[in-house]
Amino acid sequence: MNASLExxxxxxxxxxxxxxxxxxxxxxxxxxxxxSLGPLTFYGGMFYMPVFFVAAGYTFRFQKEECYGDWxxxxxxxxxxxxxxxxxxxxxxFWVKDSLLAGNPGDLKWWSILGIFYxxxxxxxxxxxxxxxxxMLNAPLWFLTAMFLTYAWYGLISRSKRxxxxxxxxxxxxIVWHYSGGGTFFFLGGIGSMIGYYSQGCLLPWxxxxxxxxxxxxxxxxxxxxxxxxxxLGELWCLxxxxxxxxxxxxxxxxxxxxxxNYGHSMLLGLAAGISGSFLVxxxxxxxxxxxxxxxxxxxxxxxxxxxxxCFHMFLxxxxxxxxxxxxxxxxxxKALLVLLSLVILTAAGCMVPKIFSQFRSRIFPFSxxxxxx
Numbered sequence: 001m002n003a004s005l006e007x008x009x010x011x012x013x014x015x016x017x018x019x020x021x022x023x024x025x026x027x028x029x030x031x032x033x034x035x036s037l038g039p040l041t042f043y044g045g046m047f048y049m050p051v052f053f054v055a056a057g058y059t060f061r062f063q064k065e066e067c068y069g070d071w072x073x074x075x076x077x078x079x080x081x082x083x084x085x086x087x088x089x090x091x092x093x094f095w096v097k098d099s100l101l102a103g104n105p106g107d108l109k110w111w112s113i114l115g116i117f118y119x120x121x122x123x124x125x126x127x128x129x130x131x132x133x134x135x136m137l138n139a140p141l142w143f144l145t146a147m148f149l150t151y152a153w154y155g156l157i158s159r160s161k162r163x164x165x166x167x168x169x170x171x172x173x174x175i176v177w178h179y180s181g182g183g184t185f186f187f188l189g190g191i192g193s194m195i196g197y198y199s200q201g202c203l204l205p206w207x208x209x210x211x212x213x214x215x216x217x218x219x220x221x222x223x224x225x226x227x228x229x230x231x232x233l234g235e236l237w238c239l240x241x242x243x244x245x246x247x248x249x250x251x252x253x254x255x256x257x258x259x260x261x262n263y264g265h266s267m268l269l270g271l272a273a274g275i276s277g278s279f280l281v282x283x284x285x286x287x288x289x290x291x292x293x294x295x296x297x298x299x300x301x302x303x304x305x306x307x308x309x310x311c312f313h314m315f316l317x318x319x320x321x322x323x324x325x326x327x328x329x330x331x332x333x334x335k336a337l338l339v340l341l342s343l344v345i346l347t348a349a350g351c352m353v354p355k356i357f358s359q360f361r362s363r364i365f366p367f368s369x370x371x372x373x374x
Contacts, residue, residue, distance in 0.1 A: 013300070013304065015285065015289050015296050015297075015300045016282050016283075016285030016286040016288075016289050017055050017058065017059070017282065017285070017303070018285075018299070018300035018301075018302075018303025018304055019281070019282070019284070019285030019288060019289070019296065019299050019300060019303055020051050020054075020055055020278060020281045020282045020285055020303070021051065021052060021055055021302075021303040021306045022299050022300065022302040022303035022306070023044075023047075023048075023051065023281045023284075023285075024047065024048045024049065024051040024052055024281075024306070025048075025302065025303075025306040025309050025310065026044075026302075026339070026343070027041065027044035027045065027047075027048035028048055028049075028140070028309075028310065028313075029309070029313060029338070029339045029342055029343065030044065030339060031044075031045065031048070032140070032313065032314060032317070032338075033317070033335045033338040033339050034335065035335050035339065042250075042255065043246075043247075043250055043277070045255055045256060045257070046246070046249075046250045046253075046256060046270075046273040046274060046277045047273070047274055047277030047278050047280075047281060049143070049258045049259070049274075050217050050258075050273075050274025050275065050277065050278055051274075051277070051278040051281055052143070052147070052306075053147070053150065053214050053217035053218055053221070053274075054217045054218075054220055054221040054224075054274070054275060054278040054279075055221060055278070056147065056150070056151070056218060056221065057154075057217060057218035057219060057220060057221025057222040057223075057224075057225075058221035058222065058224055058225045059221075059225075060151075060154065060158075060218060060221070060222050062155050062158055062159070064159070068155060068156070071155060072151070072152055072155065075148055075151045075152070075155075076148065079144045079145070079147055079148040079151075080144070080145070080148055082144060082307060082311060083119070083141055083144040083145055083148075084116070086138065086141060086311045086312070087116045087136075087138055087141060088116075090136045090137060090138050090315065091109060091112055091113065091116065091136060093136075093315075094109065094112070094136050095107075095108065095109055109136075111133070111135070112135055112136050114133065115132075115133030115134045115135060115136075115138075116134075116138070117205070118133050118205045118206075119134075119141070119142055119145040119146075119205055119206045119207075120133055120134070120142055120203045120204075120205060120206075120207070121133060121134045121139040121142055121259055121260060122203065122260055123202065123203060124201045124202055124203060125201040125202075125203055125260055125261035125262060137314035137315050137317075137318060138314070139259070139314065140259075140310050140311070140313070140314060141310075141311065142207065142259050143259070143310065144310075145206040145207065146206065146207035146210065146211065146214060147214075148206075149206050149207065149208065149211045150211050150214045150215055150218060153170065153211050153212060153215055154215045154218045154219075157170075157215075164219075167212070167215060167216065167219055169212075170211075170212025170213075170215060171212050171213050171215070171216050173212055174209060174210055174211075174212045174213035174267070175213070175267050175268075177209045178209070178261065178263065178267060201261070203260065203261050209261075210258065210261065213267065213271075214258075216271055217271070217274060217275065217278075220275045220278075221278075224279070230286070233279060233282060233283035233286055234283070234286060234287075238283075239280070239283055242276045242279055242280050242283070243276075243280065245272060245276040246272075246273055246276040246277050246280055249269045249270075249272035249273040249276065250273045250277070252265065252266070252269055253265050253266055253269035253270055253272075253273055256270050256273075256274075301347055301351065302343060302347050304350070304351075305346065305347045305349075305350030305351060307350070308346050308347070308349055308350035308353075309342060309343070309346040309347065309350070312346055312349075313342045313346060316341070316342050316345060316346065317338050317342070320334070320337055320338050320341055320342075321334065321338070324337060
């Protein structure tokens, strides 16, 4: 996340944007640690994934002279390399743990490999057809392929004069796919019925059916930057309006989980809650940046390392749970440790590992050029 959402080379990071990402990843940890904190987890669930798409839209840059293919390769390097790298590490770890050490090296975990390439936690949104695919503590990684395809789609339409027409058509396609059932296509005969059956609750690989919908969050973030509306987040009337929109849309829509195609009662209300919630969090970040810059410096560090936290927190959870079980800690204490230790350990790892790798590479390849900022 942090790699894909960063500003262009040489430009100063925006602490309030990092704050938004830190808030998002905190809710991710709370949800995955199964912490039930009432309004905090409910309302946090409205924006904790949309905020990353809105932030990506805010930092979106695609220069006119830039080749689409070259631009997309950069996004692949920043998102797909971590996705497949971490997935390969987790597959190897669990193959050694569950197969090799168990005396069954021929068990190559083919279902898990399929899950890596399909990149969805489950095949169907319908709970009666779970077909779990990402079964190696790699479920959160679905976000990286979804973000990559959202970049690909938004970059493709961004230079068109009919950009917003394509954006709306794509979003309409996502909505139709989500709500369509077999009965919708009965007039098309057998083929239509088959399409309707499989589209009902089917989650396509790499979040294909949802990517145009996610692009709407992108568009909101880009519009916010282009119209230079940042100062509005410091005005009470704007914050009040955003709060009203957020609370009403969140209460009407109910809980969301974008990873498995759960948009609540309405995809449009989900958009309203996700966008307004993201801007409110950014506004809170701006306030904290002015009033408590020292605190903001620590929080922004978390926001700069959300990629590391996203990729490895479930893996780290496994070890923390084992240690808590050995020590006989209560469930509440264990959940608190899952969140706090993940934030501290993985933020520190995200800060230190690149520096160590850079020093190691400079010693092995002293004549290579220095790594570019990502």
